[in-house]
Amino acid sequence: MQITREAPLKHTLEPSNHPYLSGPWTPCHEEVTVDELEVIEGEIPPDIDGIYLRNTENPVHQPLGRHHPFDGDAMVHQVNISGGKASYRNRYVRTHCFDQEQIAGSALWGGLMDPSGTSKRPGFGAHGGLKDTGSTDIIVHAGIAYATFYQCGEAWMMDPVTLENLGKAPWGPLDGVSAHPKVDEETGEMMFFNYGVHAPYMHYGVVDRAGKLVHYVPIPLAGPRLPHDMAITKNWSILNDMPLYWDADLLKRDIHAARIHDDEPTRFALIPRHGQPEDIRWFEASPTYVLHWTNAHEDGDEVVLEGYYQDKPMPDPIEEMGKYSHMMAYVDEHSFQSKLHRWRFNLKTGETREERLTDRVVEFGMINPDYLMRESRYVWSTTTKPGWFLFNGYVRHDTQTGEEQVFELPEGVYASESPVVPKQGSAKEDDAYLVTFLIDENTGTSELAILDASDVTKGPICRAKLPHKISSGVHSTWVEREQLEMDLAKK
Template sequence: MEITRHKPVRASLKPSNHPYLSGPWTPCHEEVDVPELEVIEGEIPADMDGIYLRNTENPVHQPLGRHHPFDGDAMIHAVSISGGRASYRNRFVRTHCFEAEQIAGGSLWGGLMDPPGTSLRPGYGAHGGLKDTGSTDIVVHAGIAYATFYQCGEAWMVDPVTLETLGKAPWGPLDGVSAHPKVDEETGELMFFNYGKHPPFMHYGVVDRSGRLVHYVPVPLAGPRLPHDMAITKNWSILNDMPLFWDEKLLERGIHAARLHEGVPTRFALIPRHGEPEDIRWFEAAPTYVLHWTNAYEDGDEVVLEGYFQDKPMPDPLEEAGEYSHMMAYVDEHSFQSRLHRWRFNLATGETREERLSDRIVEFGMINPAFAMRPSRYVWSTTTRPGWFLFNGFVRHDTRTGEEDVYRLPEGVYASESPIVPKKGATREDEAYLVTFLIDENSGSSHCAILDAGDIAKGPICRMALPHKISSGVHSTWVEHDQLDRAAQWRRTALA
């Protein structure tokens, strides 16, 4: 395997037995290019033609205090597939904070679990004391990849082919950009939100296909909240106000501790895509917390939303984890008990109906992107190792029949969030591939794997060896090469 290794970054991180700095979460610090990956099982489907991009919480420096798995620096791993061949590269996202710590040679900011005053410099985002890492999400809009941070930092632009950091988005507002902006490929628009500790506590915006902020309005809330994701339909954007948010009394002392506020319902804000605050339709629902939505669409007088309802948003500590008991519970799906769920908002009556779609504990789901904002039948979710934020398998849910197709990875092998890639000329929704990264603790290696999305139970139909063991991570996306070509053509035409 031909490998180009780039100049090492400055790193001060020491070996650790911390559960999220070791094992499958051991950070990877080298940046490499591999022009062609070795196929070690099966063959690469000839009709796959795009790039799999995955963001990673990948710390470089020794933490100033206690480490949380969401404190890491952003590293993007990318596998480009075309013509039955695949290449690989990975790069850190050169945010301002990353570069500042490279100059300093060590950490300058505390983490999510640290007390006020830990950071050596003023922080960023909704929290106000954290490093802006861009390490949560990655989406592609108008030919540019955007790495975003869940606590509302800048939206960091990355070339999806070379992974070069291109700087922060020129359209990013002062209030920042949350993770999980949504892209409508048909209109070329990107929708986003942010949140913070000052009125109005939330904003919503729209960026057009040329990268201009064309709409930005407040979404007034009663106080600081902690939304994580949003959803879109053809005509509506869906934001949320949930009862799990920072304790107000502790917040007055600068302590950011989330708690479930009993008796407070879940509220959903439906705003027309280019609507004003007075156009928002509010709907109430059962109290919960939701990390991620899978799809939303319009059905007559109803707007339908699907995602993962948490039965226990305030989980009990995992006592066996000792000093990490609270942290381990808050990132463990089996502790907060997330299950696939559907909400139906009736625009005529103002009523909300809910239904459980699966009793299985799952999260981090994907759909066939060709069915985004349309009624979709299938959701591909990940399962996790109890007690851990580690994906150990996949479930394909048939939301019409309730049937579930399950694939469980071998013991000690863990997956990544896994986009669904439609097969060329597909006529069925599940006529697609599932692409993922695997971390094999048994062999100390990593692979890129492809599964048949219509029959995941048979396991990978192809595996490619990566040049190093990568760290477990968070969100991912797939972009077709022809999407990038169309975006480049549009830019050339617009500039002509």
């Protein structure tokens, strides 16, 4: 295992007992490249050929105020797998805010829980006061990896193979880009949305395979909202207007405090992929909040959507956590009770039907990407440690039969969001692998792990040692090498 280390960065973060600056959330400040990872159990399957990318909240500087786990700087960790071997590298995302703090040698922006006026510089995101970190999501489109921030900053470009920073996307609109754009590999298009505090409060756009913004329209809402994700089908893009949003009276005082308006329905906007505002079909459903959708498809006169319905979008504080009681509850799935759910929108009648798919608390699910926009049978979700934003296992849901496979990691070992990787030449939906990073607090180490998607109960079938302990993070993606090479050849 040959390790090449990049020049060290300026960092001022001090050791802390903050729950999201210590333990499995302890930041990793070194950037390295490893030519070949040492396999310590099993073998890397020869029928995997592609790249795993995971974004990470990884703060560099001592916070100006209170720290929230979503305040961290973006660090992308990558594993490149081919021919039964794997290499590794990690790099920070060099946003404008990151660069300015490197020049200053200290933090310049406050965080999500800080009052207005904490920041020493104006923010770059659509909401003005926050630092644009690019630390939420990572996706690959037309040969470029995009790191995005859920509070609508720029879309930050990286080379998915080398992790070279390529600057901000030239197509990015003034109101920014939210996390969770969606890519249709067949057409080469990427769909995205943004949101903000000024009318019309949301926009929707389409970027073609050449990296050109070819469609961008307003999605008029009644006021500022907090959407987090979107979904796509062959003909429709699905956006949402959830009744969990900022308190209007407090917002007038520049206080961003969300509350549930449970007398209002959840509203879904179905817009044709290249449609105009007048083409939107609105549907209503029971009030909730949804962080993530798993898939959507068209079924005759209906559009079917699946995601994680929150039974308690305004969770009770976790009192035993003291001063962290509110923060811990709002990132704890067991507090807001997220459960796999299905919505069916009838395009003829305008009616919505809903169906609960499991009563198990789960989130951060993945599907076989070959089944995106098609009817998919399986969802692979993560489970979490109660009270914490830490993945401690997996559930494979069979959405046709209701059968579930469950795997729980050993105590003190935590996973990452895990893409489903179809086996080369596979014909079955679950003929695939899960690829993930593990953080082992018992040994202070991290690993690459691969699981059999058809039977997650077996646990990792392969483990390879990483050169350092990494921090827990948020979203990830997988890109097949064949797809990446096709995209690059078309440029």
